[in-house]
Amino acid sequence: MTQTLTLRRPDDWHLHLRDGAMLQAVLPETARHFARAIIMPNLVPPVVTAADATAYRDRILAALPAGMDFTPLMTLYLTEGTDPADVAAAHEAGLITALKLYPAGATTNSHGGVRDFDKVRGVLELMAERGIPLCIHGEVTTPEVDIFDREAVFIDTVLDPLRRTTPGLRVVMEHITTKQGVEYARAGGADLAATITTHHLIINRNHILVGGIKPHYYCLPVAKREEHRLALRAAATSGDARFFLGTDSAPHPDRLKEHACGCAGCFTATNTMSLLAHVFEEDGALGRLEAFASLNGPAFYRLPPNEARITMTKHAAPVTFPASIPAGDETVTVFDPGYPVHWAVD
Numbered sequence: 004m005t006q007t008l009t010l011r012r013p014d015d016w017h018l019h020l021r022d023g024a025m026l027q028a029v030l031p032e033t034a035r036h037f038a039r040a041i042i043m044p045n046l047v048p049p050v051v052t053a054a055d056a057t058a059y060r061d062r063i064l065a066a067l068p069a070g071m072d073f074t075p076l077m078t079l080y081l082t083e084g085t086d087p088a089d090v091a092a093a094h095e096a097g098l099i100t101a102l103k104l105y106p107a108g109a110t111t112n113s114h115g116g117v118r119d120f121d122k123v124r125g126v127l128e129l130m131a132e133r134g135i136p137l138c139i140h141g142e143v144t145t146p147e148v149d150i151f152d153r154e155a156v157f158i159d160t161v162l163d164p165l166r167r168t169t170p171g172l173r174v175v176m177e178h179i180t181t182k183q184g185v186e187y188a189r190a191g192g193a194d195l196a197a198t199i200t201t202h203h204l205i206i207n208r209n210h211i212l213v214g215g216i217k218p219h220y221y222c223l224p225v226a227k228r229e230e231h232r233l234a235l236r237a238a239a240t241s242g243d244a245r246f247f248l249g250t251d252s253a254p255h256p257d258r259l260k261e262h263a264c265g266c267a268g269c270f271t272a273t274n275t276m277s278l279l280a281h282v283f284e285e286d287g288a289l290g291r292l293e294a295f296a297s298l299n300g301p302a303f304y305r306l307p308p309n310e311a312r313i314t315m316t317k318h319a320a321p322v323t324f325p326a327s328i329p330a331g332d333e334t335v336t337v338f339d340p341g342y343p344v345h346w347a348v349d
Contacts, residue, residue: 006317008280008289008346012309013296015040015275017138017177017198017249019268020063020075022046024331027066029254032272032328034073036348038309041138041249044080044103049115051080053093060098072311076100076304078138082115083122087129094135100304101136101175102126106144106161120165131171136304138175141184142224151208154224155183162187166195175303178203178251180224182234188245189238196303198249199239199295202269204282205340207232218260219336222253223267239295240288247299250275256333271338274324278338280315280346314349322347 018033018040020026033040042063044050050059056077063075079090081102093099105116117123130137141162142153166172176188176197188197202222207229211220220226238246252275253268260266271278276296283292301308321343327334 008292008315008317009312010293010315011297012036012038012311012313013248013276014038014300014309015250015252015272016175016247016300016304017041017043017200017251018272019043019045019251019253021254022059022062025254025256025333025335026062028328028330028335029252029270029272030063030066030073031068031071033252034067034071036276036313038072038311039074039076039306041101042075042077044078045105049080049082050078051082051085051115053079053089053096053098055079056093056098078103080105080115081117081123081126081137083117083119085123085126087125090126090135091129091133094133099135101138102130104137104139106140106142106157120161124169127165127169127172130173131169134171134173134305136173136175138177140224141176141179150225151227154179154181158183158187166191173303175249177249178224179235180227181231185234185238185246189243191245196245196247196299197238198251198300199235199246200249200251200269201271201275201278202226202251202338203232203235204239205232205278210341218262218265219338220269221260221265221267222251222269225267236282236286240283240286240291242288242291242294244294244299244302246295247303248275248279248296249300254330254335256330257327257336258333260336269338270335273328273337274322274344276313276315276348277322277324277344277346278340280317281340281344284317284346315346316349317345318347319345321345 107116255266
């Protein structure tokens with residue numbers, strides 16, 4: 004008997020589209036299934052002003068293939084020089100949906116991130132007053148902290164104090180990777196939510212390191228121990244409104260992934276919905292996939308859920324995905340879960 008699943012069209016609450024030829028290559032992979040996405044601003048140079056966001060949004064829309072329905076939800080890269088008045092005007096105009104906080108040096112193109120939080124106090128207070136969400140890459144970057152502990156230390160030393168000193172600030176803990184992140188999000192109240200990526204539901208740190216280094220599983224935040232992956236799975240499949248999908252789909256040319264100092268990021272836009280259906284079915288939670296992918300995110304961002312629906316079908320034979328996609332003169336490897344997947348979006 005053919006098994007099908009119908010749900011509201013999903014959204015991606017953390018997405019990298021890059022620019023130029025890479026943007027043109029990867030945008031259709033998201034727009035095929037997703038109605039909206041929070042667009043990351045860590046370009047070179049980054050999207051730091053309303054004018055930058057306008058120009059980038061226009062480039063995204065120009066790259067959207069005819070007949071595809073997709074809305075980019077723009078963000079600004081928070082820097083120590085961010086102008087509160089520019090943020091206020093951009094938000095009032097409906098240009099931006101959120102701001103993004105990168106601790107300096109935490110991930111790709113984050114060198115311009117925040118080092119001194121006192122210098123962004125005015126922006127954070129404005130955001131708390133107006134309900135503008137702050138999306139946070141939650142890792143410390145001090146060299147004495149082990150890379151596998153960066154998220155837990157960030158919660159204790161940066162995030163919790165930041166939220167205590169800025170009451171009412173609405174925060175999204177992006178791409179959480181630890182049971183500490185799950186526990187803090189659950190206890191954080193109505194102003195706190197967390198996104199979970201597709202790949203962190205599937206891989207742990209063994210996938211990166213056992214049997215040789217696997218560069219296409221290397222991401223930041225780096226995948227952790229199995230106990231943390233299981234905590235993420237339990238959170239994602241629980242139906243809890245605090246947790247929703249943010250793929251952090253992050254395309255890099257293969258030549259820079261398969262490199263002596265390879266880039267961090269997993270490209271999952273192509274097959275995320277199929278992988279999620281597999282994960283949720285495996286955990287006996289197919290009925291809660293719509294909450295995770297289509298309902299919880301809009302609710303936190305105070306947007307209506309999408310009216311359009313998608314239908315997914317479970318096939319007897321495994322679904323075939325491309326090993327890579329072309330991007331100009333480059334190729335980008337599609338995330339491989341390492342096992343057969345039978346669900347596909349019709």
